[in-house]
Amino acid sequence: MRILLVEDDAVLREVITRSLEQAGHRVDTAGSVLEADHLWRVQPFDAVLLDLNLPQHERTESPMGNGLQVLRDARARGDLTPVLVLTARNRTEERIEGLDSGADDYLGKPFDLAEVEARLRAMVRRAIGSSDLAQLGDLQLDRRARRFSVAGTSLELPAREFEVLYELMSPPGHAVSKRHLSDKLSNFDEALGDNALESFISRLRKKLVGSGATIRTLRGIGYLLEPEP
Structure with missing residues (x-):
């Protein structure tokens, strides 16, 4: 699979990327709202792994908010790419808002890397209607x-x-x-x-x-x- 990983924590982004690549996937990464929005618009992906709490680009005054707005914009333009949202484990309202905005699944931090890959696979299977x-x-x-x-x-x-x-x-x-x-x-x-x-x-x-x-x-x-x- 080709996956877009949107995560502003550089260390966590590197750890997740390495894990997914070792499992045979290709990973593109974004660390800010504008990077994520740009990559998602210009490149089709099999799945998106999206952290909701993203910083704005330091050199812009874009009206876009956090990762939730990136998700809403993608759904508004008809993009149906499966999305796994990463949230703080105790932020129930954040999980609900993510699902209501078009996310397919969520995973609370901290998480097991094997579960990330398993959930991505499951989302893609559901999206294409295929069996295991x-x-x-x-x-x-x-x-x-x-x-x-x-x-x-x-x-x-x-x-x-x-x-x-x-x-x-x-x-x-x-x-x-x-x-x-x-x-x-x-x-x-x-x-x-x-x-x-x-x-x-x-x-x-x-x-x-x-x-x-x-x-x-x-x-x-x-x-x-x-x-x-």
Whole structure:
């Protein structure tokens, strides 16, 4: 998944980012209202992790308030990206206001990093209407465990190859554009080029031999995961 993390505490932001990236996700971060609003407008994300108590940008007098206003503005323009709000554990009114403003879930501070990732996965599953398991031939994806297997044997993949195959199998049988895959695997500090993407696809094809699934290139469109002939 490509995730927008909005958190003004630099230490906490780094800890959460490292945890999510180790789980195979791509993370873009914002530490202020204007940074969050800008990133959310120019880049599609699978999920947003949003702290409500954000500072204004020091060089602007923007009328925007805290993270709650960023959320309200996104919903007002029709953006349905799943949002997990981070709140102080004893601030019930803050949680209620966040949910009423369009948040999909909330998590009180302090929290367990594993629960953050689990809640993000659950939100995205609900948003796309998918189950935890997807299968094509002998290839199976367990989203909850973030695990691929072939005929019951784990398929070990580097993080980015995993994410490419994850996108192709969510769900299987639909075309995925190069732009979409590049967006999912990039962040604002590092863009993934076509050559790198094609290299990932080539390596995946070799690893899928005998799985009953194969990746077909659709010229001018992208890639399709389909049953092996």
